[in-house]
Amino acid sequence: MGVDAEDGDEAESLKLQKLAARAKAFRSTEFDDEDSDDDFSDDEELQSPIDDVDPFIFFVDTIKALQASDPLRFQNITQTLDFHYQALANGVAQHAEQRREEIEKKKMEKAIGAVAS
Numbered sequence: 839m840g841v842d843a844e845d846g847d848e849a850e851s852l853k854l855q856k857l858a859a860r861a862k863a864f865r866s867t868e869f870d871d872e873d874s875d876d877d878f879s880d881d882e883e884l885q886s887p888i889d890d891v892d893p894f895i896f897f898v899d900t901i902k903a904l905q906a907s908d909p910l911r912f913q914n915i916t917q918t919l920d921f922h923y924q925a926l927a928n929g930v931a932q933h934a935e936q937r938r939e940e941i942e943k944k945k946m947e948k949a950i951g952a953v954a955s
Contacts, residue, residue: 892941894934901931 905912916924 892937898931898934
């Protein structure tokens with residue numbers, strides 16, 4: 839009775855090994871396909887309208903638009919923020935202004951380079 843159980847275990851083990859080998863072979867052929875999308879890395883050539891949008895500047899401009907259109911709501915929102923979040927919002931606003939200056943500087947340099955060429 840013990841011999842039959844061992845033979846059954848060996849048969850099951852061999853069956854599992856064969857299945858594992860088939861699964862491994864299937865995965866390797868599936869992912870090594872030459873038409874895989876992973877091979878394409880032309881991200882530099884792809885552009886979308888949102889590429890030119892700086893998220894910090896967009897956030898600050900949206901906040902300024904809210905402040906201009908609904909000052910009472912803006913005041914209620916900002917007053918409920920604790921000191922940490924007010925400081926964080928000020929830091930984001932400062933960073934956005936720095937980014938705005940950097941972007942303008944790059945545009946100017948690009949424009950000067952285009953004129954000089």
